Amino acid sequence: MGSVQARMEAVLARLLPPAQVAPARLHAAMRYATLEGGKRVRPLLAFAAGEVGGAAADRLEIAAAAVELIHAYSLVHDDLPCMDDDVLRRGKPTVHVEFGEATALLAGDALQSLAFQILAEHLLAEEPRAQLEMVRTLAAAAGSRGMAGGQQIDLESTGTALGMPALEFMHIHKTGALIRAAVILGCSCGSLGEAEKAKLDRYARSVGLAFQVVDDILDYDASTATLGKTAGKDARQGKPTYVSAMGISRAREMAESLRAQAVGALEGLGARAARLAALADFVVLRKF
Amino acid sequence: MGSVQARMEAVLARLLPPAQVAPARLHAAMRYATLEGGKRVRPLLAFAAGEVGGAAADRLEIAAAAVELIHAYSLVHDDLPCMDDDVLRRGKPTVHVEFGEATALLAGDALQSLAFQILAEHLLAEEPRAQLEMVRTLAAAAGSRGMAGGQQIDLESTGTALGMPALEFMHIHKTGALIRAAVILGCSCGSLGEAEKAKLDRYARSVGLAFQVVDDILDYDASTATLGKTAGKDARQGKPTYVSAMGISRAREMAESLRAQAVGALEGLGARAARLAALADFVVLRKF
Numbered sequence: 001m002g003s004v005q006a007r008m009e010a011v012l013a014r015l016l017p018p019a020q021v022a023p024a025r026l027h028a029a030m031r032y033a034t035l036e037g038g039k040r041v042r043p044l045l046a047f048a049a050g051e052v053g054g055a056a057a058d059r060l061e062i063a064a065a066a067v068e069l070i071h072a073y074s075l076v077h078d079d080l081p082c083m084d085d086d087v088l089r090r091g092k093p094t095v096h097v098e099f100g101e102a103t104a105l106l107a108g109d110a111l112q113s114l115a116f117q118i119l120a121e122h123l124l125a126e127e128p129r130a131q132l133e134m135v136r137t138l139a140a141a142a143g144s145r146g147m148a149g150g151q152q153i154d155l156e157s158t159g160t161a162l163g164m165p166a167l168e169f170m171h172i173h174k175t176g177a178l179i180r181a182a183v184i185l186g187c188s189c190g191s192l193g194e195a196e197k198a199k200l201d202r203y204a205r206s207v208g209l210a211f212q213v214v215d216d217i218l219d220y221d222a223s224t225a226t227l228g229k230t231a232g233k234d235a236r237q238g239k240p241t242y243v244s245a246m247g248i249s250r251a252r253e254m255a256e257s258l259r260a261q262a263v264g265a266l267e268g269l270g271a272r273a274a275r276l277a278a279l280a281d282f283v284v285l286r287k288f
Numbered sequence: 289m290g291s292v293q294a295r296m297e298a299v300l301a302r303l304l305p306p307a308q309v310a311p312a313r314l315h316a317a318m319r320y321a322t323l324e325g326g327k328r329v330r331p332l333l334a335f336a337a338g339e340v341g342g343a344a345a346d347r348l349e350i351a352a353a354a355v356e357l358i359h360a361y362s363l364v365h366d367d368l369p370c371m372d373d374d375v376l377r378r379g380k381p382t383v384h385v386e387f388g389e390a391t392a393l394l395a396g397d398a399l400q401s402l403a404f405q406i407l408a409e410h411l412l413a414e415e416p417r418a419q420l421e422m423v424r425t426l427a428a429a430a431g432s433r434g435m436a437g438g439q440q441i442d443l444e445s446t447g448t449a450l451g452m453p454a455l456e457f458m459h460i461h462k463t464g465a466l467i468r469a470a471v472i473l474g475c476s477c478g479s480l481g482e483a484e485k486a487k488l489d490r491y492a493r494s495v496g497l498a499f500q501v502v503d504d505i506l507d508y509d510a511s512t513a514t515l516g517k518t519a520g521k522d523a524r525q526g527k528p529t530y531v532s533a534m535g536i537s538r539a540r541e542m543a544e545s546l547r548a549q550a551v552g553a554l555e556g557l558g559a560r561a562a563r564l565a566a567l568a569d570f571v572v573l574r575k576f
Contacts, residue, residue, distance in 0.1 A: 113428075
């Protein structure tokens, strides 16, 4: 895992425009938003999915970087005052606090463009048509029927009590879509049959949901432990969570059941899928 | 011209997610931002460039729509309070006034994703590799070394007196890059040799700059005529313009000279380029 994370740091540093190139402040903000940050869960998933289909690492790193750039842009915009109004991210001031709102807005916009640019300008698949399909997959996952749509639902549901189907619909879009895209892009860099791809897609759906359920549990735990409150930031903002919808113990059961589903989906893929299985464990058992 | 505009309205209405589909409010905002608006200069340029290379209209309309979606997203974000803080656009309340800031932000984000999605999911060129190059072209034109970069320079230059080279650098990015992309994508839908493409690219550079010079002149004229002031909104906002940098009469000369350069670049292309020539005239002689 550490090797993928170190590799991604280097790849992203190379793919992002240098901070000295004009407009320097914009490029500095884009680098600030993307580098030295995060668990790189999506790149880890892309690499692990690539392993199943024997994809070359120099292709995987580009596909993974494209997904990570979309993720980074979404965090910058999500932190803006008109959205979650967050001032800290990964222990650092958020991009708009550090660079101002307008530059943060443009940095997010330009990170999204860059994701599609790198996906189109490197050779990632034997068939260019397969590579166009990767562009389509990432765009759909990022757009109004994917991640951006999920954020809209999140926005509208703040302060309301969502039932389980609505909560699930929101998260399938907000986090699930991009996590699925990471897995799909990773396996698209290699060669996999349709049946194998379908298994990986089922895996990705379960892991994507598990990721969000665990996020909600961690938010609940952190606040209970460190703030002495019964609910964390999401609850304080009136955001519906799995914990608020089903209670903490059922949420924990759900995370475990999604982990088991994810691992189960990999049946028949053998040792090539060992890293994906380990990542399902990591997503559910992580403490941060 | 009218037929391209009517066609684009129908195409965009078809490509944008229906306003009834969830998340409905986001989709309504995306449609509000894109439909019934604008001169559709970029689609007109894409269609006219396609005519030079004999491109099919059903391909051109997709390429033109992708460029127009990028343009529409940039207007939504540009109007936000942290940017130009505009409340009116094309005689209607801006997207954030109508839908709120958060939804406007997400609508812009999702319009950008949609542009790349449609560019990847329709058949636009015989060679998929050429179509990947179209994705790359549009992404680069939209990004930090294209339109978003130009907006950053605009942001930083407000309140300062830019010299001509800096002003030109800004506009080559802010408006020029996307106008060039419209022409390049239009000719990529057909078949053109490299020498012909180079002519169209020279044409596009001149038209792109001319477009901005004329915008500045119109802003100056409008305010002089209707507000009785010596300068318009840009000047009030402290934005450097061609008029403020070189005076109104030299700005008019420059617009005319760029028009002549644009038409000159088309030499040797014959009647196939008649629409492009007419568009250069339209861009410079327009009164709105």
